[in-house]
Amino acid sequence: MRWLGCYRLGPVWKALLIFVVIAFAGQLLGVIFNKSWMQPERPHSIYSFPSENSQGDSLGSCQPHTHIMFLKTHKTASSTVLNLLYRFGEERGLKFALPVGYQFGYPLPFIAQRVKGYRGPHVAEFDIMGNHMRFNRPEVEKVMPADTFYFSILRDPVALAESSYAYYKNVAPSFRRAKGLADFADNPYKYYDPRVRNNHYARNLMWFDFGLDHTSNFSFALAKRGVAAVRRNFKLILISEYFDQSMVLLRHALCWPLDAVVSFSLNARQQMPSGRSGWVGKAAAPAPLALTDKQRLKLREWNALDWHLYQAFNLTFWQDVERFGRSRMESEVALLRTKREVLTRICLRDGGRPIEASRIRDKTIRPFQSGLVKILGYELQSGLDNATWEACLRMIRPEIQYKDLLDLRQFPRAQQPQAAGGLPVKREPSVLRNEDRGGKRLVEKDWDGTILFRNQSLEQIDSKVRLR
Numbered sequence: 084m085r086w087l088g089c090y091r092l093g094p095v096w097k098a099l100l101i102f103v104v105i106a107f108a109g110q111l112l113g114v115i116f117n118k119s120w121m122q123p124e125r126p127h128s129i130y131s132f133p134s135e136n137s138q139g140d141s142l143g144s145c146q147p148h149t150h151i152m153f154l155k156t157h158k159t160a161s162s163t164v165l166n167l168l169y170r171f172g173e174e175r176g177l178k179f180a181l182p183v184g185y186q187f188g189y190p191l192p193f194i195a196q197r198v199k200g201y202r203g204p205h206v207a208e209f210d211i212m213g214n215h216m217r218f219n220r221p222e223v224e225k226v227m228p229a230d231t232f233y234f235s236i237l238r239d240p241v242a243l244a245e246s247s248y249a250y251y252k253n254v255a256p257s258f259r260r261a262k263g264l265a266d267f268a269d270n271p272y273k274y275y276d277p278r279v280r281n282n283h284y285a286r287n288l289m290w291f292d293f294g295l296d297h298t299s300n301f302s303f304a305l306a307k308r309g310v311a312a313v314r315r316n317f318k319l320i321l322i323s324e325y326f327d328q329s330m331v332l333l334r335h336a337l338c339w340p341l342d343a344v345v346s347f348s349l350n351a352r353q354q355m356p357s358g359r360s361g362w363v364g365k366a367a368a369p370a371p372l373a374l375t376d377k378q379r380l381k382l383r384e385w386n387a388l389d390w391h392l393y394q395a396f397n398l399t400f401w402q403d404v405e406r407f408g409r410s411r412m413e414s415e416v417a418l419l420r421t422k423r424e425v426l427t428r429i430c431l432r433d434g435g436r437p438i439e440a441s442r443i444r445d446k447t448i449r450p451f452q453s454g455l456v457k458i459l460g461y462e463l464q465s466g467l468d469n470a471t472w473e474a475c476l477r478m479i480r481p482e483i484q485y486k487d488l489l490d491l492r493q494f495p496r497a498q499q500p501q502a503a504g505g506l507p508v509k510r511e512p513s514v515l516r517n518e519d520r521g522g523k524r525l526v527e528k529d530w531d532g533t534i535l536f537r538n539q540s541l542e543q544i545d546s547k548v549r550l551r
Contacts, residue, residue, distance in 0.1 A: 147338045148338060150230055156236055156237065157215070164236060181490050181493065192219040192222070218293050233318055234320065237289055241382050242324075244268075244386060257274045257284075264374060264378075268385070271381075289389045310391070321333060322400045331415045349482070431464060432462040435461070451481065
């Protein structure tokens with residue numbers, strides 16, 4: 084402004100020069116902040132995407148995979164993986180293959196007609212598929228493009244059995260009849276009947292999810308055939324116990340930036356307090372989950388097919404790490420954890436510690452509760468700007484609410500997708516209304532009779548995201 088005052092310029096010229104200076108400053112700020120203020124219509128990451136030369140983030144000239152099929156196995160940290168797929172697809176406007184309900188007809192083998200909007204083999208192209216199913220490759224291929232990247236995740240069968248018992252105690256008759264997991268481990272044949280619905284949760288659950296016969300007696304020949312089938316169908320198998328290393332391998336396989344695989348742990352259960360048999364409350368105290376070493380060994384033998392599968396792909400996983408380079412892996416894991424810590428400070432209250440759903444004030448992000456234990460969630464920091472709030476919210480939004488939101492955006496209420504053959508798609512679960520202290524809420528039942536709660540209408544949730 085002093086410079087302008089040194090010259091005898093008319094008021095019109097002064098106004099013009101001031102406008103030019105302000106416009107240039109605005110363009111400069113747009114470059115600095117990645118022009119996010121100019122593009123409000125599409126969600127974006129908290130981090131601006133790095134340049135191709137930034138070490139550890141970019142993968143150079145390769146093109147990111149956008150056709151992805153994730154087999155979401157049960158109780159393996161798969162909800163966290165699905166969240167990053169949802170985020171990646173939403174930020175880029177990709178099309179999801181979504182179930183009519185919340186699962187693709189599970190536990191029945193997957194068929195293409197379970198996909199909402201499916202009208203025949205490759206009539207409509209989908210980019211990402213990742214909700215629960217019992218895998219059936221020929222049917223999946225009717226939905227997904229030929230160049231789809233297939234991957235999944237495994238977990239130690241004993242840890243999985245503990246989580247499965249806690250979560251499906253009231254769903255699986257084998258678990259329901261046992262006094263506790265230790266009692267079940269001591270004599271599983273006393274409680275297990277493979278002919279009874281939902282008992283698949285009680286034995287070789289991962290084997291079952293991969294579409295393999297989980298009721299057969301273990302033999303090395305059968306186990307070898309199962310491992311070979313998984314290798315044929317999947318390009319990458321992650322290991323839950325080494326989640327961060329898995330994310331590094333995944334992002335290199337998909338040619339994604341590191342930011343795309345930074346996540347918070349979702350759908351985690353509250354651990355049983357030591358010396359306590361269960362949670363204090365109106366309901367009867369649940370059976371204990373504590374196991375002796377001998378009982379853990381029995382559970383491993385009981386889930387022998389899962390154990391063989393886990394051992395085989397745990398070995399493959401570390402061979403992949405060796406090929407990738409140990410020091411290189413350590414460097415990228417450290418960078419990923421640093422970014423997660425930064426995002427934790429930016430996004431989450433209470434230092435990022437997950438809390439009980441009842442303590443989360445925003446009812447639209449309370450996680451669904453099931454079984455013996457409490458499923459934890461997060462609260463966002465107050466005072467976040469709109470763009471940061473939206474990006475943080477996507478990272479903590481529970482699976483059911485996120486699926487509902489994507490479904491609503493992909494299939495607006497006015498558009499009723501038709502199944503192959505021209506028949507309208509009917510929603511599988513029944514929807515009932517009930518009253519709660521906070522007002523009306525939707526009560527929805529999934530295929531197994533499990534009640535799914537949604538505390539606000541989808542329109543309210545979507546409106547809140549848009550208007551915030």
